[in-house]
Structures are given as structure tokens and as C-alpha cells.
Amino acid sequence: MSWFSEFARSSLGKKFFMAVSGLFLISFLIVHLAGNLLLFQGPAEFNEYSRFMSNSPLIRFMEILLAIGFLAHIVYAYILAYKNRQSRPHRYAVKNNSPASFASRTMPFTGSFVLIYLIVHINSFTVKHRFLERENTDFYRTVVEAFQYGWGGFYWLFYVIAMAILAIHLNHGFQSAFQTLGFHHNKYTPLIKKLGSLIALAIPAGFASIPIYFYFFAPKI
Amino acid sequence: MKVHLKIWRQKNQQEKGHFETYTVDEVNEHMSFLELLDVLNERLIKEGKDPVAFSHDCREGICGSCGMVINGRPHGPDSLIATCQLHMRQFRDGDTIVVEPFRAKAFPVLKDLVVDRSALDRILQAGGYITVNTGSAPEANSIPIPKKIAEEAFSAATCIGCGACVAACKNSSAMLFVAAKVSHLALLPQGQAERTERVKKMVKAMDKEGFGACSNTGACEAECPKGISLRHIARMNREYLRATFIAE
Numbered sequence: 001m002s003w004f005s006e007f008a009r010s011s012l013g014k015k016f017f018m019a020v021s022g023l024f025l026i027s028f029l030i031v032h033l034a035g036n037l038l039l040f041q042g043p044a045e046f047n048e049y050s051r052f053m054s055n056s057p058l059i060r061f062m063e064i065l066l067a068i069g070f071l072a073h074i075v076y077a078y079i080l081a082y083k084n085r086q087s088r089p090h091r092y093a094v095k096n097n098s099p100a101s102f103a104s105r106t107m108p109f110t111g112s113f114v115l116i117y118l119i120v121h122i123n124s125f126t127v128k129h130r131f132l133e134r135e136n137t138d139f140y141r142t143v144v145e146a147f148q149y150g151w152g153g154f155y156w157l158f159y160v161i162a163m164a165i166l167a168i169h170l171n172h173g174f175q176s177a178f179q180t181l182g183f184h185h186n187k188y189t190p191l192i193k194k195l196g197s198l199i200a201l202a203i204p205a206g207f208a209s210i211p212i213y214f215y216f217f218a219p220k221i
Numbered sequence: 222m223k224v225h226l227k228i229w230r231q232k233n234q235q236e237k238g239h240f241e242t243y244t245v246d247e248v249n250e251h252m253s254f255l256e257l258l259d260v261l262n263e264r265l266i267k268e269g270k271d272p273v274a275f276s277h278d279c280r281e282g283i284c285g286s287c288g289m290v291i292n293g294r295p296h297g298p299d300s301l302i303a304t305c306q307l308h309m310r311q312f313r314d315g316d317t318i319v320v321e322p323f324r325a326k327a328f329p330v331l332k333d334l335v336v337d338r339s340a341l342d343r344i345l346q347a348g349g350y351i352t353v354n355t356g357s358a359p360e361a362n363s364i365p366i367p368k369k370i371a372e373e374a375f376s377a378a379t380c381i382g383c384g385a386c387v388a389a390c391k392n393s394s395a396m397l398f399v400a401a402k403v404s405h406l407a408l409l410p411q412g413q414a415e416r417t418e419r420v421k422k423m424v425k426a427m428d429k430e431g432f433g434a435c436s437n438t439g440a441c442e443a444e445c446p447k448g449i450s451l452r453h454i455a456r457m458n459r460e461y462l463r464a465t466f467i468a469e
Contacts, residue, residue, distance in 0.1 A: 003465065012426065012434075014434060015458075086433075087325060087431055088392070089326055098293065099440050175437075182455050182459030182462060
């Protein structure tokens with residue numbers, strides 16, 4: 001396995017794992033969003049979906065894959081960010097970032113914020129759903145209550161801000177992953193960039209629509 | 222015209238270094254930036270002071286020797302040129318211009334604006350070569366190379382190894398430099414014999430020198446005096462995956 005450890009330790013190998021795990025996490029976001037949008041269908045539909053999520057063996061298996069995906073993405077991100085920072089011990093007096101996009105320069109920061117969000121989110125819902133309140137059959141109510149009354153009425157806002165930051169992260173991440181995996185061609189790179197911007201806009205907007213709807217438009221429960 | 226130069230002065234590798242400001246009167250707008258430094262240095266020598274050390278050689282934009290960061294940009298505020306081709310008409314009368322050496326862990330400052338870029342040479346020595354018979358030149362048309370391939374290889378081969386990509390990158394990554402060499406030789410039939418080992422050896426050497434990884438920001442491409450494209454970095458990534466997972 002020495003060939004594999006050489007690959008995993010190299011800068012290109014680490015970026016490869018970042019790209020693959022990143023694209024996997026995007027695929028998870030799409031599935032997760034599709035499920036969450038059932039909140040707009042009503043309590044019965046969402047609670048049925050939530051019951052399936054806590055009982056299906058397939059979901060148990062996917063949870064393990066997902067945890068590995070998140071861990072790989074986060075651990076490699078911090079290793080790379082640390083090494084990248086070390087590679088310039090003396091900073092420039094004058095900084096000019098004009099050619100590099102804001103999103104591309106701030107990936108460790110937007111990523112770190114998304115990680116904080118992830119911890120809050122898992123603590124609020126996943127832990128309750130999977131462990132603390134396994135007998136709770138009205139998870140719809142738990143979610144709606146959180147967005148309407150959580151944290152003194154500001155919980156929904158934290159979600160919306162987190163989704164805006166996720167949008168910045170995805171806007172660079174999607175297209176950057178393809179570059180890292182070696183896909184760059186005049187024929188399809190412009191399409192990948194456009195698709196990346198679309199994904200970066202549509203996924204976070206879809207997620208953000210949930211707290212916005214329940215805080216501003218839905219009847220209070 | 223008249224300009225104020227805020228230049229990084231550092232006696233040697235050990236000294237900490239600091240900025241010093243000099244005012245140069247009677248600057249001709251057709252002067253190159255290096256000629257401006259020549260004028261300043263002549264004055265400093267006459268005053269019995271230490272002239273500003275900087276690297277330069279051909280002054281025609283093709284050797285890759287000169288290189289400094291001017292107002293936050295490697296090779297200064299113009300695109301597709303080395304510092305020697307930067308002219309004072311890019312600046313205005315009374316401007317303060319900040320001049321710093323290329324900053325990277327792998328490029329230690331030797332003196333003032335001179336940095337040690339031998340890390341790039343060591344990466345080349347690790348794999349940036351092909352095996353050929355020396356002696357009489359081979360017949361040029363004996364190996365057919367399609368025009369598109371030749372052009373793509375040449376667009377990578379134009380790299381002059383100046384290190385601006387490293388200086389521009391927020392991670393001090395040398396990916397564009399290494400990619401240019403890997404891509405150039407991987408595209409051509411003459412580079413096939415060492416193709417698999419080359420990319421592995423060069424990436425290993427690059428990591429050993431302490432350069433950062435690539436964040437795909439595109440800063441290197443924008444500052445490269447030869448306009449080398451990020452396409453070549455993608456090709457290097459492909460070559461590395463091929464060498465690791467597919468090649469014999």
C-alpha cells in the first residue's frame with residue numbers, strides 16, 4: 001500500500017480527497033433538501049418521511065458513509081489550510097487579490113462557519129431525532145417550533161446566514177472539485193462553472209426557504 | 222515625473238529586514254522599472270550607500286530572472302510581462318510604489334529583493350527532462366505531432382520559471398510551474414518514456430520544498446508573464462491520477 005500512502009500524503013492526493021468528498025457532500029445536500037421540502041407538504045408527510053429516516057437500515061449505512069465524507073473533507077481541509085499558511089511565513093505588506101475570487105480565497109473561513117453550523121444543526125435536530133426523542137412521532141412540530149421560537153426568535157436567522165455562507169463555499173467548491181479531478185476543457189468548463197453557480201444558489205436557497213417560510217408566513221404553533 | 226519607492230531592505234538571510242523609502246526625481250516614463258532601480262542605485266553608490274540588490278539578466282522578458290512584487294502584484298501592474306518589461310508610464314507622477322521580494326517559505330530572501338529560487342531547479346532535476354540520444358539532430362518530421370497538440374505543449378513550454386505563480390498564490394503553491402513542465406512533456410511523444418515517473422517525482426519534489434497546495438483561485442494564471450493556463454494544472458492532476466491508479 002506504499003503507493004497509496006504516497007498518494008494520500010501528497011498535496012495532489014489530499015486535494016483529490018477534498019474534491020471527491022466535496023462532491024459526495026453536495027450529492028447529500030440535494031437528497032437532504034428533497035426530503036426537507038416535505039415540510040411544505042404538511043405534518044403527515046414529513047412525519048412519515050422522518051419515521052422512515054430513523055428506521056431504514058439503508059439510511060443507517062448511508063449515515064456511516066456520510067460521516068466518513070464529512071470527516072475526510074474537514075480533516076483534510078484543516079491539514080491543507082495549515083500547510084498552505086505555513087508556506088508563506090512572511091506576508092506581503094501590500095495585498096492585491098484582484099484576479100482571485102472572494103469565494104476561492106475564503107474557503108477555509110466559509111468552511112469553518114459551515115462546520116459550526118453543522119454542529120449546531122446536528123445538536124438541534126439529528127441528536128434529538130436519532131437518540132434523545134426516539135418516541136417523538138411529531139418531528140414536524142419540533143422543526144417548526146425551533147424556527148418559530150428557537151433562541152429567542154433568532155434561530156431561523158442563523159440558518160439563513162449559514163446558507164448564504166454555504167452558497168459562497170459551494171460557488172467555488174463545485175467547479176474547483178472538477179479542476180482538481182483533472183476535468184478542464186474549453187468544451188465543458190464554462191458549463192461546469194455555470195452549473196456550479198446554479199447549484200450554489202439553488203441548494204442554499206432551497207434550505208433557507210424553510211426557516212423563512214415558517215418564521216414569516218406559516219401560522220404559529 | 223517623480224516617484225516615491227518604498228523598498229524592502231534586508232542585508233542577508235538572517236537579518237529581519239525593513240522598508241525604506243526613497244524618492245527618485247526626473248523619472249522618464251519610457252524607463253523600465255529595472256532602469257528606475259538602476260538610477261536609484263547609481264545615486265546610492267555615489268552617496269556611499271548600499272545599492273538595492275535585485276535579480277536581472279536578459280531584460281527582454283524571456284529569461285525569468287527578474288521578479289519582485291510591486292504594489293502587491295508579482296511583476297507589477299501590467300499583464301503578460303516580466304518586471305523588466307514594466308514601464309514607468311504605468312505609474313503616475315507622485316505615486317508611492319511598494320516593492321517587496323517574492324514571499325514564500327521555499328524562496329528565502331538572500332538580500333533585499335533577491336530570493337533563492339533554486340527550489341524550482343530541484344523540482345526540474347527531479348523529473349523535468351527526457352531521455353534522448355545526444356549527437357546529430359534527429360530528422361524533424363520523423364515523429365508526427367498534430368498541430369493542436371504541438372500548440373498546447375508549446376503554451377506550457379513558454380514557462381520561464383520566474384516564480385511569479387508562487388509569489389501570486391495565497392498558498393505559495395508552485396503548481397502552475399510544475400504543471401507547465403509536466404503538461405508540456407506529457408503531451409509530446411518524446412516525453413512518453415518518463416511520463417509516469419516524471420509526474421510522481423516532480424510532485425514529490427514540489428511537496429518536499431514546502432510549497433503549498435492549489436486552491437484553484439487562478440491568481441497564478443493572472444500574474445504569469447507567459448499567460449500559462451490553469452488547464453495545465455488540471456492536466457497535471459490527471460497525469461498524477463493516471464500515474465497512481467492506471468499506469469503500469
